[in-house]
Amino acid sequence: MISNDFYLSRDIAGNKRLHMGLARAVSMGEPPRDNKNSPLGAIVKKPNATSIIPRKSLQAEVVTRLRDEIVAGTLKPGTRMQEQALSERYGISRSPLREAFNVLASEDLLTLMPNRGAVVSTPTLEAAEQHFDLLVMLECRGIELACKRATKQQLDEIAKLHERMCKAADAEDRKAYFELNNRIHRAIMLASNNDVLARYHQMVVRQVVRVQNLYGITGENPRDSIVEHERFIRALLKGNAAKALAALQAHLGTADRMLHSRLRAKSHPLTQSAPKKKNKAARRAL
Numbered sequence: 001m002i003s004n005d006f007y008l009s010r011d012i013a014g015n016k017r018l019h020m021g022l023a024r025a026v027s028m029g030e031p032p033r034d035n036k037n038s039p040l041g042a043i044v045k046k047p048n049a050t051s052i053i054p055r056k057s058l059q060a061e062v063v064t065r066l067r068d069e070i071v072a073g074t075l076k077p078g079t080r081m082q083e084q085a086l087s088e089r090y091g092i093s094r095s096p097l098r099e100a101f102n103v104l105a106s107e108d109l110l111t112l113m114p115n116r117g118a119v120v121s122t123p124t125l126e127a128a129e130q131h132f133d134l135l136v137m138l139e140c141r142g143i144e145l146a147c148k149r150a151t152k153q154q155l156d157e158i159a160k161l162h163e164r165m166c167k168a169a170d171a172e173d174r175k176a177y178f179e180l181n182n183r184i185h186r187a188i189m190l191a192s193n194n195d196v197l198a199r200y201h202q203m204v205v206r207q208v209v210r211v212q213n214l215y216g217i218t219g220e221n222p223r224d225s226i227v228e229h230e231r232f233i234r235a236l237l238k239g240n241a242a243k244a245l246a247a248l249q250a251h252l253g254t255a256d257r258m259l260h261s262r263l264r265a266k267s268h269p270l271t272q273s274a275p276k277k278k279n280k281a282a283r284r285a286l
Contacts, residue, residue, distance in 0.1 A: 062090060062100040070109045070120055071206050073213040077122035081110065107203060109210075123211050125263055131207040132259055136252045138201045139185060143232065143248050145192035147241035154191040155237055161187060162233050169222040177222045182209065184229070188236065211263075228254065 066086075069075045081101060083094050090097070101118040104110040108127075110118045146154075165180035182205070189201045232247035 058092060059096040059099045059103075062092065062096055063103050065090070066100060066104060067107070067109060067206070070104070071210045071213065073210065075120050077120050077214070079120040080116070081118040081120070083117065108207065123207070123214070127207070128211045128263055129260060131204050131211075132256060135201070135204045135208055136249075136256060138197060138204060139189065139252065140245060140249060142189040142192040142194070142197060142201065143236060143244050144241050145194055145197070146188050147236055147239050147244050149193040150191035150236070151193075154187070158184060158187045158191065158233065159237060162229060165229070166226055169226050172222075174222065178212075181225070181229075184233075224254075225251070 066075070066081075083097055086097055087094050101110055101112065105112050105118065108121055111121045112118050150158075161180055161184045165177055165184060168176040168180055186202070186205065189198045192198065228247065228251035232244050232251060235241075235244035235247055
């Protein structure tokens, strides 16, 4: 017999099981459970795949949104990540938000401060240069593999992106040019059909693009760069790995020299030394 407090049912082995009834569950603040042997089963509609957001998907979406804002420079270095404000903004609890902070900290985009939460990391001159050095190595290996493994569809996409980039340069649309430039380099890495290589490349690219966005470092002149792009893309489309690699190395060498010279300019923010910490006496005087 079923009551509002408790009821009995039998499991597959024939053993009796005691269940909490609807009224009892509500009075105790228990969430309704979907049980085919319970009267709740007829009341509570079972959620389907489209009615709820999986926890992992929610965390991934938060990571993507925050990462994009950090890389774009919308969230500036040193910005404190206020949990309450972000929770209200995204309509989520703090748990997936903190999980997202841990992911972004592993990517060096956030710094986790003891008893202070998370803050947007500040790129250093040394790290910026090292990220670009690593980018050069990854892209050189990527184009070699792309010459051997790229599909016709992937090569056609690279050719179309290059054509669009040339038009952007002719129109002096620098924003579109640099966006397409980054997309071409990314497309070549994907055409290597090496998932691990492409994944690490994406992580490094975020760091380089972030520095470019924060400090306005483009690293190359569009019209000069077009000529260099023509050489390694033409070789790639023909499957000539040796020529493609040599042309890409020359192109990245130009970008490398420009980037390093600008980063090391005395007026550049990354060269400014961090302010010295005040001693205890000075702090007491404030």
